[in-house]
Every structure is written in C-alpha cells, then in structure tokens.
Amino acid sequence: MDETVAEYIRRTVLKIPRDEIKTMLQKWGFLSEAQLQTINFHQMKDNISQDVVQLCEENSASIKQAAVLDIIYNHSYPNKRIWSVYQMNKTEEETDFFDLTDFRKKFKRQLRSTLKNVTINFREYENNAVWIRIAWGTPYTKPNQYKTSYVVYHSQTPYAFISLSVLKSNLPLLCQALVVASNYQDIHEMELRSHSLNSLEDMVFKRYSQNFETYCPRPLQESTVAQETAGLRIVQEDINEKERILRVNREAFGDGPQPKLEFAEYKLETMFTSDPKLEVLDKKEPFRCMVRFHSPHLLESLKSLAPAGMADAPLSPLLTCIPHKARNYFKIREKKGLFPGSFVSP
C-alpha cells in the first residue's frame, strides 16, 4: 500500500470523534467484522488510527477506498465546510431519465479532458443525492488528497451544493463538468452560502415551515383590562403591544425552527444624496458600503430581536426575506422609477 494512502487514512481516522470511529468504519465496509473486533476502540485515538492503518495494509487499500472513507466522514459532518448553492437551467422542457453510471462517465470524462491529475469519487445517498469528491492536482503534480472539493447534486432537481475550499480557478472546470454530465445548459451561483448543508437544502427545497398568509380579521378587543399576575400586584400596561409584536413576528418568520445561516451580507451601491451646494463628491459615483451580520444562528436571533425589545416590529423586509428568496448576499442599488417597490437586485 502506498505510504501517502496510509497517511491519508490515518489522518482521516484522527478527525473522527472517538465514539464514532467504529460506526464509521462499519459504514465504510472495507474492514471485515472480524478485523474490527481486533481493534480496541477505548485506547487513544493515535493508537486506534495506527491499528486501522495496519489492517488496511493487510487488505491493500488503495486511494479509492480511502476517498470513500473521506466521503463518509464529510457526509456525517458537513458543517465543517462552507457550502454554496448553484442552480442549473436548460431551455428544453424534457426531463431525461437520470442514469448514475452515465452521469459518472460524462463527469469524469469532461473533468479529465481539461485536467488529468484529479481523483474523482462518487457515492449515492438517500433523496437522490449524489456526493462527488474531487481531489485536485496540477498538470505537473499528482492530486493532493488534502485539497478536496465536494459537490452534492440532487439528481431530480437543478440544484447543486458545492464546497470548494481550494483555489477558485478550479471552479469553472467543476461547473462545466457538472453541466455537461447532467445535461443542462448553464449554471449560476445563487448567492446563498452557509456552513449548514441541511439548512441550505431546507431553504432551497422550501422544506422549512413557511408562514402562509391567512386572512385573520383583527381579534375583538375583548378585555382592555391589562393582565394582572394573580395574587401579586404587577400590572402589565403594554400587553396589547406585546401581543402585536409577537403576531407580527410570527407572520414574518413562521412558527417552526429557522434554517441555520451564519451571515448575511448587504452591499450598498447607491448615490450619496446631499445638499448640492455642499459639493461633497465631485464625481457622481455610487457610495459603496457593506454591512455584514454575523451570528451562530442568524435567523433565530433576528426572530428574537423584536420580542426582546431590541428592534421595532415588523423588521425590515430586507432581513425577513432571506429564507423566502433563498439568498444571503444582497446588492442594493438605486430605486428605479419603473419598479418602485423592489430595489433589491436579483
């Protein structure tokens, strides 16, 4: 077995949390049950990885099997990478029958025609999701197994989730291979990025609980008596206002858990308007400004702003439209006369 393969397997095993190593090796299926029994999974991770590498040597593992282990690890822990969403489109309406072997063949052929030194591996999962792992090399060097990109392509949809994590120059090659293999015409980025792959899928496939507008006539003003805590003498004067805030918030965000995003970025490109006599800017250039919101769970924190008394309700539609529009990168340009309502560029 190649030394690089051994080292790669060892490092992959070290990444896995100790309690999960056994299950992941079982999923991998390269080592037999008998071999797995011989490993003591309660020792230090260093020693466990050495044992695994030794057993892989006995079975003569190649880079292909090592790559499969890497795919399994990334499928269980997708949140360690940043995923971007891409959408493909084609002009013909006919939907071809998706054949995985055909897809694999075309993808490999297209990618290898431009760059020979790549390692490509596929694995199919539930919901028609195809995971593609690509290790990049250069025209003169072998593929570097530590510089990998991942593509999760849902075969029945035009969406692909790409985690590049290497030089951006490989992206056009990857996109081209994907488009050719899946019989689409072109591909564009959707301005949606996050660590949480599940949340991205939820947002794109509209699987989160959306709030549908229901006609709700204003409830009758039944009791204008403010709420009195039983027995104690605390009177809430603003109970109506608090209820209004909760209602408006629920209308904007819905009831269920929100998809998990870490940031939202707004780029401003509008003209600086001021008293013309001041002559602040000689040239009429757009004023550039970028606002970035960071949070461990952006949408939940936005949802709790108004009830916590930190912002007015309803929140700005620029913030609440994030799940509906399925994007978290926005460019705000000037209001054009023809479309007075919308000034967020697609």
Added chain:
Amino acid sequence: MAVLRPFSKLPELNSAVLLLVGSEGDFQQKLAEAILQEKKDFTVNVHIATSLPLPSERDHLRPQIDMIVFMIDIKNKYSLKNVEDSLAYVDAKFFLGKVCFLVTGVGRVNCCSVDMNAVWKLGENYCSPVLFCELELEGTRVATAQRLLRMLQICAGYVPGVSALYFSTLMTTFSS
C-alpha cells in the same frame, strides 16, 4: 390624556404605585417581583410598560403614579432611544424628585453600546438621579429593589420630614 401628571388623581390609603418603563420585559418582571417580596408596611403596586404614552383605554382604571423608573439597558442602544422618546410624555412636575433613571446590565462592560455621556447628560437635563445596577444576578437585583422601594416610600410621602425633591437633590449632588 397622553401626558402623565403626578397629582391628577386621588391617592389611595397607605399604598404606592411604581411605574417601570423600559424595553426588556423579562428583567422588568423580575425586578417587580423582587420589589414586591421586600418587607414593607404599605401596599405597593408595580406597573410595567415598554414605552410611553400608556394606552389610553386604561386611564380611568389606573391609580396615581408615585414614581417613574426609566430603565436603560447598557447593551441596547434602542432602549436609550425608547426612554428619550418616552420622556416627552411626562409632565414637568414629575421631575421634582419622582423620576429616576436606572441603567441595567453594567456587569457586562465589554458589551456596552450606550454612550455613558449621553446617560449622564440625560440625568442632568432632567434633574433626576441615575442609578446603576445589574439585574441578572439575584443579589444585586434584591439590593436594587430595596433602594427603589426606599425611594418609592419617600416619593409617596410615607417618610415624615423628607420630601421627594429634597431626596433627589441629595442624590444628584452626590453623583456630580
């Protein structure tokens, strides 16, 4: 009527009413409970509001308010703006010792986003004392409740010989 006036209604016998105005509801509730748990020899009613003016539907049910405490959260610029907007709805006679500014959240100094000079200026302009406290911890919450209760007692006139105006001048000369 939108503006709060101090002596527009008849007072109740042996009771005092405190109004807490501020934008963080949870801590207001906890502070109110802490105040009510203190030992005192007059009945206390606490009214909690997010901002002024108070809803006019309940004007006729509301008793006379003896003291207003404006709560400003040091981590939240919005709460300062809220308090500044609410001050317009308070009659000038309230500021003769019946108003106090309470700055909360001072335990988290690295999250401070309110300009302290603005708060001091607010206290100066309205001739009212500015108190600092931390409502997340039980101990300081109880201590703050005791201070506010004492001030309420004076504002409602239950301490003979000490008027609200006299007490507030004592407090403001200490801080400046």
